Structures are given as structure tokens and as C-alpha cells.
Ligand SMILES: Nc1ncnc2c1ncn2[C@@H]1O[C@H](COP(=O)(O)OP(=O)(O)O)[C@@H](O)[C@H]1O
């Protein structure tokens with residue numbers, strides 16, 4: 733079973749995807765880390781983020797061990813990720829890894845939850861359940877700002893808001909795999925609900941799908 737969780741930055745999709753995976757004992761993949769990893773690798777090599785060939789080379793040489801690097805959580809990595817993520821060759825290089833993860837989840841798990849921007853539209857258009865998590869950009873910027881301060885990283889709300897608006901715009905308008913809501917996705921707006929309420933809303937279609945699959949068998 734594959735659960736696709738998409739949505740913009742700081743909408744809460746990672747928190748929900750992790751909780752759904754843990755509740756069902758499924759494998760979890762944060763696909764943003766793939767693009768963050770490529771962005772950081774390009775910067776580490778001293779290449780320009782506008783150099784498509786350099787980004788594609790970094791994507792083809794991608795080492796999944798890099799996904800544990802704490803530098804991937806920086807705002808510099810967020811912005812670098814959304815630049816390299818617009819390059820078709822970078823996305824093509826990441827496709828197989830994600831599909832393999834979903835079809836044969838590590839640890840022999842019976843299913844996988846993946847979060848990102850194009851999981852329900854491009855990576856797994858046939859996903860069993862598709863969730864699109866959203867929230868107002870002001871709420872999302874506030875969450876990210878608090879997260880940065882909580883980690884001891886200096887942060888200015890107005891700047892986080894501006895960078896998030898720029899990133900949303902880039903992610904929505906790119907020609908390859910833009911962030912869009914799949915026609916069969918369940919949309920959850922977390923602007924005014926807490927994590928627990930969002931989790932209940934997210935689990936409803938998942939549990940319904942599981943019970944329908946059991947009835948068919
Ligand atoms: N429903 C919610 N209400 C309030 N805060 C939330 C909610 N969901 C997530 N958060 C918080 O917002 C921040 C971003 O959440 P995260 O799941 O990392 O978002 P994303 O994966 O979409 O970038 C985290 O600090 C998280 O604890």
C-alpha cells in the first residue's frame with residue numbers, strides 16, 4: 733500500500749506522513765531530502781545552482797547516506813533544493829529511487845508513506861491514498877520561523893515569509909512536476925487545527941481504504 737502526502741513547505745506533511753507510517757508500521761521517505769541533498773552537493777562542489785549539467789551530475793551520483801546530514805535542514809538547503817528540483821534531469825535521476833522505495837519498502841514493511849510535492853501526481857499516480865496538506869503561507873512561515881529559533885538559528889519572520897513565497901512560486905510554476913493537487917487527493921488545511929486533529933483527518937481516508945481492501949479480499 734502506498735500513501736502519497738504532498739503539500740507546500742511547513743504545511744505539516746512531514747509530521748503527518750511520519751505519524752501515519754508509524755501507526756501502520758509502514759516505511760517512510762521524506763523526498764524533500766533527495767532534492768536538498770542534490771542542492772547541498774552542488775554547493776559543496778563549488779558549482780552554480782543554475783548549472784543544470786552540474787546538478788544532474790550531482791543527482792546521478794547521489795548517495796542516500798547524505799540524507800542524514802543535518803545541513804540539509806538549513807534554509808540555504810531549502811532554497812537550493814527548490815532550484816535544482818526544477819531541472820528535469822535531476823527529477824528523472826530521483827524517480828527510480830522513489831518508485832523502488834514505494835514498491836519494495838525497506839525492512840520488509842507492508843507499505844510506504846512518501847511526502848513531497850509530486851508523489852500523488854507523478855511518482856505514484858496510482859497511490860492507494862493521496863493527501864494534500866496545506867495551510868496559509870503566514871501560518872507556515874510562522875511555523876518555520878519558530879522551528880529555526882528553536883534550533884538556535886537566527887531568524888527574521890518577514891524574511892522566512894518572503895523566501896517561502898518565492899519557493900512556493902517556484903515549486904508551483906516549474907514546467908516539470910509542478911506542485912499541484914491531484915484530482916483524487918483529500919485536501920487537509922492545517923492552518924487552524926493542531927497536529928492531533930490533522931492526524932485524525934489524515935487517517936480517515938487511509939483507514940477507509942484499508943477496510944475496503946480487506947472487504948474485497
Ligand atoms: N497542525 C499543526 N499545527 C501546528 N503546528 C504544526 C502542525 N503540523 C505541523 N506543525 C509544526 O510545523 C512545523 C513544520 O511541520 P513539518 O511537518 O515539518 O512540515 P513540512 O514537512 O510540510 O515542511 C513543525 O515544527 C511541526 O511541528
Ligand SMILES: Nc1ccn([C@@H]2O[C@H](COP(=O)(O)OP(=O)(O)O)[C@@H](O)[C@H]2O)c(=O)n1
Pocket residue numbers: 740741742743746763764765767768810813814815817847848849850851899903
Ligand atoms: N517530491 C518533492 C519534494 C521536494 N521538492 C523540492 O524540494 C524542496 C524542499 O522540499 P522539502 O519537502 O524538504 O521542504 P519543506 O516542505 O520541508 O520546507 C521543495 O521546495 C521542492 O522544490 C520537490 O520538488 N519534489
